[in-house]
Amino acid sequence: MKRRNDDADVIVVGAGPAGSSTAHWCASAGLDVLLLEKAEFPRDKICGDGLTPRAVSELVRMGVDTDERDGWIRNRGLRVHATGRSWELDWPDLTAYPGYGMARSRMTLDQTLAQHAQASGAKLLTSTKVTGAVTDERTGRITGVTTQPLDGRGRADGPERTFSAPVVVASDGVSSRLATGVGRMRRDDRPMGTAVRAYYTTPRHADPFMESHLELWSGEPGRSDLLPGYGWVFPLGDGTANVGLGSVHSTPARQSRAGIDYRRLQDTWLTHSAPEGWELSPEAATGKVRGAALPMGFNRGPLYADGLLLAGDAAGMVSPFNGEGIAYGLQAGRVAAEAIAAARHKSTDAAREAALATYADRMRADLGGYYTLGRWFVRLIEHPQVMRACVKYGLPRKVVMQFVLKLLSDCYEPSGGDWIDRTIAGMTKVVPSS
Known part of the structure; x- marks a missing residue:
């Protein structure tokens, strides 16, 4: 599969959960992997930092060490608040997933996963910005990427460089400049969410439950509209908790028309509906409230075509039900690697393409119906x-x-x-x- 002048069997762009998972599984299958990351580790990512049992199961499959002495914290389930009441709900006791969730700051989670991919045999290049795809003019197939090395301040630092490989994986986040650069644009009929969060010191940083507050008011409780979303408090076990909120709309256009100032909404939520016992005062904040978009329900595709696979946020793999994306990014990396490894052993171009196409088929079969239910759910609750x-x-x-x-x-x-x-x-x- 790898051609004589190729730099790798597969190039993975972006070392978030989806990219590092892809790199790990490909390297474990004996493939020559090049993992490219724009930033230097450790680096932050706007996220709730919560890991559902589904996400934990993927970490276990990868062989990631989740020892609590290394900064991981386990949780029993969700404490749900609504209508003045609360319920402590243990994670379901299932054979398919472990009976616990976890939490880990993305500042350290992503670095841990990238290092795990390195230990599996992937070559990691940081401070390397991918500026575009290299396309074969005759076939239209993507055969590599162009890159720009960056200095510590994110400025160009040296000449551009081109890397080539038979397969490229775009796991470069919600904007996915690599995917959009080759015409794979965001779908406008898929939900789009927005989330904001900040870190707060709290005496309950080791609480065994993650909290979800399902009444998210646009202003003062009872005197404003209920928004389609929820607030959260996810204890991190290090003296702090990740505290934030997210809201979702059925299309990007509806989200834009809503005109919500999410950072102000966070202040309003904590002022009027501050979760009890956590002592979440403005003085307890360790940094600014920061926000990010949540691309949902396979909002960009095709997931595979012409040598390019999309994984994680680049493919819109966030759940419309809860705004969770880590589990699906990790899963996408595993499934993508299986398809890429299978293609490597095929003897014809047609057979290799058929093997690579199984990635999209398997992801749709496993998540497509769930995401469709999520889209319908969003259409209801946004009223x-x-x-x-x-x-x-x-x-x-x-x-x-x-x-x-x-x-x-x-x-x-x-x-x-x-x-x-x-x-x-x-x-x-x-x-x-x-």
Whole structure:
């Protein structure tokens, strides 16, 4: 598969969870991997820092050491707040996933995963900005990338360089300049979320539950609109908690028309609805409130074509139900590597293309139905009157809370399990997967 003058079997652009997972699995399969990252580690990423059992299961598969003495913190489940009440819900007891979640700051998580990929055999180049794709003029196939080395301040530092490989993976985040540069634009019929967060010192930094506050008001509680989203407090075990909120709309246009000032909304939320016992005062903040977009429901594609695979946020692999993207990025890296490794051993171009195309098929088969349900869910809850009814009449019921937990965490048995698992799994199979 690797041609005589290629620099690697596969080039992976972006060393977030999706990119590092891809690099790890490809290197573990014996492929020559080049992992390119624009920043230097450690580097920050706007995120809630929570890892659901689904994400933890991918870390376990990768062989990542998650010893609590190294800064990892386990959690039992979600503490959900709404309508003046709270429920402590343990993560589901499933055969497919572990019975615990974790939390880890992205400042250290991403570095850990990139180093893990290095230890597996991938070559990591940091301070390397990918400026575009190299395309074969005759076939239209992507055969590599052009790069610009950067100095410590992110400025150009030296001549551009080109790297070549038979397969390129774009895992370069929500904007994905690599994908957009070759015409793979964001879909306008997919949900788009926005999240903001800051870190706060708190005496409850080792709390065994992550908290979700499902009543997110646009202003003073009871005197404003309920927004389609939630606030969170995710303890990190290091003296701090990640505190933030996120809201979602069914299309980028609706999100734009909403005109929400999310940083001000965070201040309003903490002023009027501060989670009790955490002591989250402005003085407890360790830094500024920062925000990021959340691309959802496969909002960019195709996931594979012409030598380029999309993974993680670059492909819009964030769940419309909960804004979670780490688990799906890790999964995408594993599935992408299996397709790339299979293609390497094919003897014809057609057979190699067929093997690479299985990546998109498998990701749609596993996540497409779940994302479709999520899109429908968003269309409902973005109407304030529907959101009010759901919170007032739905959440107080135990069976609804059980559904909420499994949908929010995407932790249900894909086959078997209890009747809730079977219901969710059945629904994902009968709805469209694209």
